[in-house]
Amino acid sequence: MNYKEVYEQWLNNDFFDEETKADLLSIKDDEAEIEDRFYKGLEFGTAGLRGKLGAGTNRMNKYMVGKAAQALAETLKDHGEEAVKRGVAISYDVRYKSKEFAELTCSIMAAHGIKTYIYNGIHPTPMCSYAIRKLHCKAGVMVTASHNPQEYNGYKAYWEEGSQILDDIAGQIAGHMDEIVNFEDIKSIPFEEALESGLANYIDASVEEDYYKEVLNLTINEDVDKSIKVGYTPLNGTGNIPVREILKRRGFENIYVVKEQEFPDPDFTTVGYPNPEFPKAFAYSEKLGKENDCDILIANDPDCDRVALEVRNANGDYVFLNGNKIGALLSYYIFSQRSALNNLPENPVMVKSIVTGDLSRAIAKKYGIETVETLTGFKNICGKANEYDRTKEKTYVFGYEESIGFCYGTFVRDKDAVSASMMIVEMAAYFKKQGKTLLDVLNDIYAEFGFYNERQVSLELEGVEGQERIARMMEEFREHPLTTVGAMELEKVIDFKDGYLDFPKQNCLKYYFKDGSWYALRPSGTEPKIKLYIYSIGKDEKESVEKLDLIEKACREKMDSVK
Template identity: 60%
Template sequence: MDYLKEYQKWLTGDVIDEETKAELRLIKDNDVEIEDRFYQSLKFGTAGLRGKIGAGTNRMNQYTVGLTAQGLADTILRYGQEAKDRGIVIAYDVRHFSREFSELSARIFAANRIKVYLFEDIRPTPVLSYAVRELNTISGVMVTASHNPREYNGYKVYWEEGSQILDDVADKVLMNIEKIKDFSEIKKIELQEGIDNGLIKMIGEEIDSSYLEKVLSMTINDDIDKNISIVYTPLNGTGNVLVQEILKRRGFNNVHIVEEQEEPDGDFTTVGYPNPEDPKAFAYAEKLGKAKDAELLIATDPDADRTAIEVRNEEGEYVFLNGKKIGALLVHYILSERSRKGTLPENGVVVKSLVTGDLSTKIAEKYGVEMIETLTGFKNVCGKANEYDITGEKTFIFGYEESIGYNYGTFVRDKDAVNSTMMIAEMAGFYKKQGKSLLDVLEELFEEFGYYNETLISVVYEGVDGQEKIGRIMEEFRKEGIAKIGEMNLTDTVDYNEDETGLPASNVLKYYYDNGSWFALRPSGTEPKIKLYIYSVGETLEDSEKILKQIEKVAKEKMDSVE
């Protein structure tokens, strides 16, 4: 793409509004900024769109969002009148322009005579997934950039099963986007016109109520300590209302909310980077936890699809648990308690991504439950639930990823922080009644199944050069892995782009060592970074930590050596 030509096209185009042109004139002498905004178009894929907000083809704005909405509308139209009548449901988070992008999308779908259900206010992502299924729409849109910094927004597309689209639909949408040669081809009507003519219906509380009933139906035990002291923070995102409501309905009576992070704030003023995977996001929660003598701290990310926790130890300090540990605890609690009650299905499965640790696999084996591995991305985890709906060969019990995303049940087909928060609180209350904390339970699992440790390291490479560097790193590791790390010898390498794995091709490399440890490399699909996943096994916790640091050191040295 000729970035200077595209820049001039936007500056002089009749369709581009004056406010956007004024923004672009401010960078007329900044060639680097012009290139970054126009060297490519935001690429639509299974993760939808995600990028920085601003003017340009490589930014989230009314024009790039409009193109995507029209491309999706054209895709739906090809499915005929029934698809148009079933329609599409749209929700949005707290970020800048999320409401505007949602309303713009509604206007475009309505102009294409597609029925639209539009949430009247911010909602968590899992509620959007639920609404697609509950309303039987052909598609859904969630305007969110999840846990990205405040400069970002995104546009996630769902299909009729309630999960994010897979390649078959994404390719059709992309093809239709690329057919649009000019922004003037995007059809629009006014929002009120769409409401008046019945094409746009505003929705809200009725969906919330139905959704919360489904979440409550997933409880396993009621003989728990409901007075356990809990601190909750929505990190100024969408989780506040429904998480508080589900904990209240569940009977937890000692819940404290971080006031500074309770109200929606698209600037995320109190946290900066609103990612609960980062322990720094718990700063306010820890302060309140100390004041309230809380045993459990819970944080949800801005679109409330992911959940993180910290647990108080015997010294009164808070210990952050990563997604693999939380996932293993939930797998253990759900399977052990349902086994005890005789409610485990005979053909039940747990599903996890291939970069998620193996402790939960050992736990599942104990209870006779099969562990299924998928490619990274919750669309693949929930894709298994969709597959089993059709074949009936297995029953989806629980799915999770190491990146603090969990789904218990099948009424939502994405990560669900509202459901997860309820189950984590129930689990903590259950074990507290037995005189144990979640840290105690985790130690018992280590003693039974072995000491595991894991981490995820993300290395960011911004801009045009960054994407090229990521490509060179993957190429170098693909040529040659790391044969020996400390006392560990490489035993197997899996290239998910080339090898026969039974999974779709994906740019992931995984290296296995003779003591059971492994590491994997994967470029992010939504951000300019490469992810290094490390999983270590040792005879003691200290041993597994030492091995983890060895792997991290050697792998990062090889990454840094790539020019």
């Protein structure tokens, strides 16, 4: 069937509720919107499902989520009786429909005889990962669209290690989704009935308490300046309670919270796009920080798996630090301090993605720590921790990627902004006691290791035409690479689509110049964007910025030439 026929089917089938039909009637004269909603079904990948809320096969709604939940149930049954008995841990964020989708998952699992364990209220993504491991579940579900705008939601699937599913499991789930031709075939019982039967269970408070203990065990130094002043915003998401609780237990009492962004708000009214990767997310925090003389400002995204940072400079203004700079600082602090305390494990490893900067690699090398690279995504980064559990050949210490995701330790196998927020505050307090800001420390790092700089450019292209143009851009760069940019000469090209080392194939291109600078290009896996990552090395900031400008200009011209 074409998209118009599928639209008519949804509109005229009594199975779909009145809310759905009203939504569909509201777009009856908008051909482009009808096409976008029905030209394909949401595809289940390693990131699960993600899309705009609304009626349609290409939208997040209870029918598409129901297909995904039943497909996960069938996949668990494929893995045997033990998998069914171990069940699924579930959490959800503050977004519209998140609680509904989480409870629907419990209802569908119960209809298949599969146990579920669900948090009673909003909880961060890392706590979902932790619950899977703590409760020995076979799988997990986190209902979230992370940092996407308010009209989005998502459905992330996890496997028994507590990390996001890889291609093999994603393929099995996608296959079972394809088998569901009629939505009427999705089995479900009421959520309250699932609770009464014992198949659905609320997660005990002791699990959360054990998580806090694990986070506190990451502490490296107690002898820090606990009078440090911290401005904090959860951006109306799930981080408000756990981050403040862990900082309180850690002894940091001067925590100032942005009141307008303190409590859950699925509209993200004060920020719109709740992505702390962008400095504008700190607008309210900066005002609060100046009013209270805060040393640093930290911000979490709505599902609290990522953390961003601003640091006050000598003029009293706040300087935004991107994920590469935060990662370099954390690497330096963790590795130097643990080395000094002589408590690094044998064969220690830092894991980072292929589009993350190399400053941390230089730092790790100094302290005898191997750097291992993976494809983007914490399913791959924490996948290395899972691998080392099996082989015992190496020990995962710290992992991160440039998009402000960090994982220190292994009790959680995904990005964890609760633990990362604690470590950032500890780090800032440690250096404050030495009379240094984190900007001072970063400059010390540059002086020792060289001036590494970076820039990310994202081009948003929505809809069918946008996706096709992104594909054409990738092919243009693939077929006609930039051989010189200014005085920089191309040295090496890696096309991850062809396969590289033992990496799974991915549509990503990486270009290395002879001076050590490089850039990478890839379509986003979760948003309608093409992303350009640019990295330079210079003798000072001026030279590094000049190189960034040259590479960006050349790449933008090439991207703009593709229509």
